[in-house]
Amino acid sequence: MxxxxxxxxxxxxxxxxxxxxxxxxxxxxxxxxxxxxxxxxxxxxxxxxxxxxxxxxxxxxxxxxxxxxxxxxxxxxxxxxxxxxxxxxxxxxxxxxxxxxxxxxxxxxxDPWLADFPHVSWFFLPVFMSKDGRRSTRAFFREHAAGFPDAGWEEATQFVEDFLHAGAIDAYRHTMAGKLGAAEQVDRVRMSAAISEFVAGKILVEAGYGITPEIEVSTGHSLDYRAERGTTSVLVEVTRPQIPRRRAAAGPVAAIRDTAETKTSGQLAAHGGGAVLFVDCSSFTREDWAPVREARPDMHHRPAVVYRARPGGHVEGYRKGTVELDLDGAIDFFD
Incomplete structure (x- = not known):
């Protein structure tokens, strides 16, 4: 590999x-x-x-x-x-x-365009210059707007640049950059899932939490983040539903439910509860997101936060269950 x-x-x-x-x-x-x-x-x-x-x-x-x-x-x-x-x-x-x-x-x-994004260049250097992945990883940002639909590559890359500028995960660069992969071909689904962890990290940091990625729990699994602020310490697991037209689920609402159920019956079930599930719908177009926004479907796991981030910085979503994280400063909630 x-x-x-x-x-x-x-x-x-x-x-x-x-x-x-x-x-x-x-x-x-x-x-x-x-x-x-x-x-x-x-x-x-x-x-x-x-x-x-x-x-x-x-x-x-x-x-x-x-x-x-x-x-x-x-x-x-x-x-x-x-x-x-x-x-x-x-x-x-x-x-x-x-x-x-x-x-x-x-x-x-x-790739001179990367000079305008010094933190992205530095953070992803181990994959941007890797043997097999140096073309695919750069192309994911430049040609696929880092997995954001209906967005330009400049604003999508700037979104990631702004998060990395904070330095919150600098110490974990090798692990986090490696999530993007170093394969020869662009795998938009897998790479977008990796970016969802950066989106979640940005939300938590903007809400005032310190974050530590890749938290190993007693089951031997690792959850994506521990978020800490004052006496609060909460584990967070992130999942990103596939774009509805690329999966068998009948529409966006079913896609979210199915993805959350898969995560709940696997990693979170083994953990035994206590973690907040972040369901990142940032791969959804506005049309895909609209029925989710209207229906606000329930999850098989609570507490959960369902949201869609745009590279311009706006994030909106809803909560299910009691979320022990104060995210009002980072997400525009409509629940």
Missing amino acids: AKPLRFRYSPEAWSGERVHREIYQPLQGNLGAQSVTPRFDTVGGWETHRFEMDNGDLALFARRDEEGYWMGNTETPRSLWRTEKFSWPDVPYPVARWAQRELLDTLQEE
Whole structure:
């Protein structure tokens, strides 16, 4: 399965000659690599290398004393196959910072429109520059408006940018960015479901809650968020019904009920209650949302919040059951 970019760590000495022999030459022979001058400097005594392939792949290598770090969206040279992988926070800061600057500069050179969205560029860098997902993940924002119907890509991307600007989930970047996936093809349903967690996070933050994603509970499952404010601590699970015309359910109201029932009979049933179910209908068009707004269908789980967010920032919805979260400042309720 395709994964977001991570570093490979080699606890061995790497001379310039060894880098040339065991990294550059295999890449050059297989992919037409060029060894070019890195675009940015680093500190801490690290020697850095940048390799650009004829097919657009990129590889970076930093070495010092008895260690080296590799990162690339290309084939890994044989000499690094058995090395351990590390996420961005787990490598020396000068190495992570240098690699980030190299990749961000390359990303925004390839897709200049991303320069207007620095937090989106940084947060999703592990998938935007991944081996298999670098085209599909960028296209999801630019060509599919991040899953928002009847919306322009600029306002949809700005919606995510505004949430990420708050820094509420920076510490969980690898996990949360990875939810978008790193597959070669755009999977709008799965990617939109991933964005629903960012929508939910934005709602909670705007309501004044601190959030922690991926909360493991006693059943071994993980729920999407813990929301905390003062003495309040509430678990939140998010689900996004598929666009009604893409599922067998007879219309938007049935789509919501079926999706909520699936979540309730699975993850939430195993948890045993106590979590708030967020039903995110942001994939619905205005026409799809209208009958839901009128009927306000009940859920198989309470408490629940059903809502539709628009990339311009407006969110409206209704509640079922006693929701122990004060969301009036973030959602325009009509219940």
